[in-house]
Amino acid sequence: MIRLARPDDVPEILRLIHALAEYERAPHEVKATEEQVRDSLFGPDPKVFAHVAEHEGRVVGFAVWFLSYSTWNGTHGIYLEDLFVDPVVRGHGYGKALLTELTRIADERGYGRVEWAVLDWNRPAIDFYESMGARPQDEWTTYRLTGDALTKAAGRYDPPSEHTGQGASA
Template sequence: MIRTAVPDDVPVIHAMVRELAEYEKALHEVRATEEQLRTALFGDHPAAFAHVAEETGEVIGFALWFLNFSTWRGVHGIYLEDLYVRPERRGGGHGKALLTELARICVDRGYERLEWSVLDWNKPSIDFYRSLGATPQDEWTVHRLTDKALTTLAARP
């Protein structure tokens, strides 16, 4: 079952964010707290949204996403920040169901893109995404400013 996340889901979503970061060999980079997630998802001005996969009353996966905008298409799209299904529950169609729900939201709201990033070494995920018809955008490279580089640039006159 796929459903919109509710505030009571925040602790398990936070735990799975950490599990995903550990899988991606980046647990040391996770700074987000449960309270930050709660505010982002359910505060006065939500900046992100989440859906969860539930099986026999237990949350076993999630998709956390936000709106982006294409100046070329002139409409919003969805950027999928994280998709995660606990390893022991993979292969049951939960990841596909989460992506299907996001695709439905796109179509229902007139959004024209559903996008996400995947680590180059994550072959199981790449194969899964390709099986759904997703195409890699090889000609684009993600760039990021964080920490000292971000504050240094912000401090420039």
């Protein structure tokens, strides 16, 4: 069964987040706490959403997503941050059901796309996504600012001068 996540699902979602990080060879990178996940998903004005897959009353998979926007299409989209199914129940259609639910939401709401990133070595995920009709966007490269680079970049804003239209350091 696929459904919207509830606050009482947070411990299981976090357990699966840790399992995903282990699978992606980065268990040390998970910093999220139950409180952070709960606040993000169920706080007063959530910007991120989650659906879960249940098997025999237990959460065995999740999809965490948020809205994106295409300036070219003038429509929202769904960005799938993470999709993960417990390896014990893989092959039973839970991943497909979760992704299908997101595509249904996007289609019903008139969103233009559902998109996500996948590690280039994760062949099982790539094969799964392609079996659903997804195609890679090979012409795009993802960039990220995080940690010290983010902090450093945040301090480098140099507004244009009123007289020259260029920043003070230009």
